[in-house]
Amino acid sequence: MxxxxxxxxxxxxxxxxxxxxxxxxxxxxxxxxxxxxxxxxxxxxxxxxxxxxxxxxxxxxxxxxxxxxxxxxxxxxxxxxxxxxYVRETWCDTSKDLKEDSELEIGDCKYIFKVDDLGEKHPIVDIDIKRWRPSIHMPKEAAxxxxxxxxxxxxxxxxxxxxxxxxxxxxxxxxxxxxxxxxxxxxxxxxxxxxxxxxxxxxxxxxxxxxxxxxxxxxxxxxxxxxxxxxxxxxxx
Missing domain, CATH: 3.10.400 (Sulfate adenylyltransferase)
Known part of the structure; x- marks a missing residue:
């Protein structure tokens, strides 16, 4: 289950x-x-x-x-x-949570996470994110x-x-x-x-x-x- x-x-x-x-x-x-x-x-x-x-x-x-x-x-x-x-973590929806002047090239990336796949931080991502969503609100499809x-x-x-x-x-x-x-x-x-x-x-x-x-x-x-x-x-x- x-x-x-x-x-x-x-x-x-x-x-x-x-x-x-x-x-x-x-x-x-x-x-x-x-x-x-x-x-x-x-x-x-x-x-x-x-x-x-x-x-x-x-x-x-x-x-x-x-x-x-x-x-x-x-x-x-x-x-x-x-x-x-499935782990719920701090996340954002790229269709809603990026700043209007964001220059991030997200392609088909629907979700961005506070921690990337290598466990590293990317300062430029934090700059372009309008808001991070709390883990409790993360949908299963984003896991x-x-x-x-x-x-x-x-x-x-x-x-x-x-x-x-x-x-x-x-x-x-x-x-x-x-x-x-x-x-x-x-x-x-x-x-x-x-x-x-x-x-x-x-x-x-x-x-x-x-x-x-x-x-x-x-x-x-x-x-x-x-x-x-x-x-x-x-x-x-």
Whole structure:
């Protein structure tokens, strides 16, 4: 099945360059009186919303428990292994979004993207673009990056390790004296501001995706539940 997935410009560039092969997506708690947790029985292990003020389970004649009937709801995975994800990214429609005095020779090119196929930037393109459209509004027909889901699992955000951060698109940079630092890209920080380990760089990256009024609930320090989605870039069929 084909489904959309949104990435910002820096992450699209990392995917194109093969630097990003995993993404973590927030699992929001739907209910104020429930916790997210794993529930396991003879049918397997699954992630659920579990009511935290529920009475003790009561066995019913049909084999169910009152707990499972009124106090638990399974959380469905947003994607399945084998799904094809088409990436929505920052884009423009050349028939509508170029400046009137633009000298770009676009030919049959209907769409232009903030990041080109080599992950490079073209200043002249930015000059001639009247407006960039947000990724959420990109139609499927404009998609040029496709990903196949290899695996998906749920875990707490702080379970991430340094090696996982590198798979998330965090890059390693070094300078004279073998000083190594980490960031999504060099433009994100001045050299002296860049973290010295991948995890710190990922913390900063994660928190840039969370609205300030939601830090307490979904910021890195809140340790929310997330879907860990591993993918592989594939050709458009």
């Amino acid at each position: 084909e489904k959309p997935i949104l990435f910002n410009t820096a992450m699209v560039q990392a995917i194109i360059e093969g630097k990003k092969i995993v993404t973590r997506r927030l699992i929001k708690n739907k209910y104020p009186n429930a916790d997210i947790r794993f529930f396991e029985n003879k049918y397997g292990k699954r992630l659920v919303h579990m009511q935290n003020d529920a009475p003790e389970p009561v066995k019913l004649e049909n084999g169910w428990t009152r707990h499972s009937l009124i106090a638990m709801e399974e959380i469905n995975k947003p994607y399945q292994v084998g799904d094809i994800l 040029r990056v496709f990903l196949r889901v290899i695996s998906i699992r749920a875990e707490r955000l702080q379970e991430i390790q340094d090696s996982d951060c590198l798979k998330e698109g965090i890059r390693e940079y070094s300078k004279a004296g073998n000083v190594i630092k980490y960031a999504v890209n060099e433009e994100q920080f001045h050299w002296f501001d860049m973290p010295r380990n991948p995890l710190e760089a990922f913390k900063i990256l994660w928190n840039t995706t969370v609205k300030k009024d939601a830090y307490k609930e979904y910021g890195f320090e809140a340790n929310p539940w997330v879907w860990v989605i591993e993918f592989k870039k594939v050709d458009k069929e």
